[in-house]
Amino acid sequence: MYNNSFFKKILLVATVFVLYSCDKDYNEVGGDIIGGNNFNLASTTYSVLGYNLKTGPIQSNNLDVNPLGIYNNPVFGETTANFNTQLALSSFVTSIGARPYVESVVLTVPYYIDETKTKTNANGSHVYVLDSIYGPQMAKMKLSVYESGYSMVNPGPITGYQEQTFFTDQNDLFDTKKEPTVLNDSDDDSQNNEFFFDSSEDVVDVKDSLTGVKTTKYIAPAMNLNLNKAYFKTKILDAISSGKLASNEAFRNHFKGLYFKVEKSGSSAGNLAMLNFKAGKITITYNQDLASTTGGAPTREKKTIVLNMSGNTVSLLKNDYTVSGSAYNSLPSVGDNVAGDERLYLKGGQGSVSVLELFDKKDIKGYDSNGNLTSGPNGVPDELDDLRNPGKGKKVLVNEANLVFHIDASAMTGADEPQRVYLYDFKNNRPIIDYSDPTSNVSFPKKSKVVFGGLLKLDATTKRGSTYKIRITNQIRNLINNKDSTNVKLGLVVTENIANTVSSKLKTANSFISQAPKASVMNPLGTVLYSGKSTVPDEKRLKLEIYFTKPN
Structure with missing residues (x-):
């Protein structure tokens, strides 16, 4: 959620930036045109053809964040998200004392918190609201954590x-391939058979061993699971003397990682959370005897071994469409790339991408290098040709260009809505020029690049999503001013992180698509947008809006 006062400041800065940019480009592009009132402000809309492409299974290793849980989306069906990760030693262990005894083994993964809604009580405790949780609040499910039996090999000779x-x-x-023992076997069902994402903070009373003073620590919400102590005594402590914890390479060959598996718990629908597993860890606390250097009785010492959830990871998704009979499920792998689809279905994870083609495809004329009209097509849409050639000695000065996507509110009833969509160069799988927007948001990094846009705009009455707006001013300027520029197809996806523009490979590529943005794979949500097809009502239809100055 936005912090209102902070967001207003960001909008003010962004507005100044836009006005400055427009004025700067106006002067630069129009500097060679002499005269006083020889310009007219105008706005025009142009056609946009859009169609859908399903990605199918897609590369999902080493994502920035990963989903875990079960999410029933009324539009896109049910997603079950499991996860596998390697572990790494925070420090190497080469020796152990006598009579080692495991006191506790605790797995911790922090939750994302909506800090704008955090309340601090008079005693220093807090009331938290979790962020990036989808589905019914506190919905229960079965969570099982296993030792992974599959080796995710690091780059080396084996992998070329x-x-x-x-x-x-x-x-x-x-x-x-998982090992059979369930590691989170606590008697507390909330840690396994009836697990849920708990927003309560942990309250820990601490007594100073020297002064005897008691203090209370308040720890932010996290997944805290007590793991099987006997298992880790055998698997970890007993392996120290044989050198299994002397290096991470040796350790990962010995303990291949963790596999997190979720299942439905009774009639509960479950829910899903985005988690930063890389901030997770397992803390093994144990006691050992250290031999006395003076020949006396051995000293009992408390030690810890920390296993970080770093290394290779993979997000594992299962989609079930039978629960909703969704329109998304009935989409072909490739939509109508000739006439366009009426709706654009954007779905993260193992989902779908929309492809956009700017300007009407009609091409019955062309222009020569001097701007003179010629007969016959030239491979450039006539709408774009006319913008490039407004007349001898004249130029079209673009002040602003936008794509505004209207959400099909009826189709999205009851569904969580993605907070952002991302537009990119589909042909080359890279950002478009306008992505270079320098505006940032320190408190909410996902809300950076507000001028470039793509952020969800809410309807004032329904408080549901209304539109997404993306600014492509420089993309259009470049197309008009540089006649050698290619009018490339653009891709549109949901995104979990606007800063991540890396692509992931499709498992089965085709002649239309071979990869999609990695940040889309991270996002479990989807949305339904109206396209630019002529059968869509005009007020909802996707159009390219250009505000420009035309020479008289």
């Missing part, structure tokens, strides 16, 4: 020094 590639549909590979 290439990163291993894993895909969203490979859950069976990890599930069938």
